[in-house]
Amino acid sequence: MTHTLHRSGSYESLTNDYVIFAIAAQTVNAKGIAPQFKAFADIVLKYNPVNFGDMKTGNVYGVGIDDIKAGYKDNSIVHAVFNDQETLTKALQEVKDAHLDLSIVLSGIVEHSHQCCSKTDITPHTVEHSLGIHGRLDYLPDERVLEISTMCGHGMVAFSLIEDFAEKVAKGRLTPEKAGEKLAKQCHCGVFNTKRAEKLIADIAEGLKKS
């Protein structure tokens, strides 16, 4: 149902991880709306998101910003990721003032999204909650690997890739920053938070060094 809903992690870890995205209803208002995605992108990019992408083309770490800007479609879904609530709120205010007609969705700690809406005088419409993971939980990796992987809801960031990069970081063959960027490249939509991943992978690597 969703690609940003099931980000795993503690309240503290999720406090630094917010996604805002724009989408059009294909059966109602999508026809000819592509220029509004450009307007949305121009606004959120002013606030220097840690990641940015369009589901129809890719993300800044993969295809690059120029290809994304050249490729907005009526069925685009354009995302930006921020590390703090204050910046998210400023971006939301400007998006609201631009009257784009696009549906705008915030993904993150729900209490914080309510606060962003309150500060921008927005009445939220619909909310979706994650009710967790069920079934063969024995198939899941270490919780920190899961926190990184679930930042790409489509599952493009393999558990094994995170484990591989953590080992390389522990051996000094890769920096946490570079690891975060390389992992982000895998997540087409651009909803992967590189900075959060960087911290988590450094933490896993530290553990590997001690073991």
Next chain:
Amino acid sequence: MYIDQEKCIQCEACIPYCPMRAIAYNKDKDAVEIDFEECVECGVCKYADVCPADALTQQEMEYPRILRSQFSNPLVSHPGTGVPGRGTEEMKTNEVTGRFKRGMVGVAVEMGRPGTGTRLFDVEKVAMALAKEGVHFEPHNPVTQLMEDVNTGKMKNEVLNEKTLSAIVEFDIPQSKLAEVFYSLKKVIPEIDTVFSLDLACRLNEDGSNPVVKIAEEAGFKVSVNGKMNVGLGRPLAKEA
């Protein structure tokens, strides 16, 4: 996907990229291979662009194999939805489409997520268990479109053994029936050989409170602190019932 053995230099760079751990060195054949049965055709290995010999090769796919790609590669718009990704617009455009009205709740069982993958026969088990509760499967959802009978949740036989990175059973239900749906879902969990992530979407009350969180908690489901919020800026607005 397969590895062209004429090109492969056995550097093994592609191995960790596979979300299904389906790429491995085969000692008997002295070759790096993709397990064709486990491959979900997500394209992640090729998209990563880590093969120095360009040995990762996408074969032509026919039905039902092509379902793997349609359900696993988010850059492929599903032919039945027009939307990239595995789901639908669901609550993301709710202020415009009016899909979830007050008194109704949207539920999604995201089979194979996170990162585990699912056979469609496991998806069918969940769908059939939920169908007994009279749920209304979302007609635009790709899983619903593979059902032989939406009243029973029975899926087409030829698709059942296909494996995908994820597949989402998506439906609407009156809030008054939600507790029974949760009960049926819990009962089917021991029968499936994968994981699923569970979603719950609804319109907020006029005072901003959430009408269904308590039902989920009473059914024994922990409601995560994070979630998705449609802030209602899309236009034109759907007419209220």
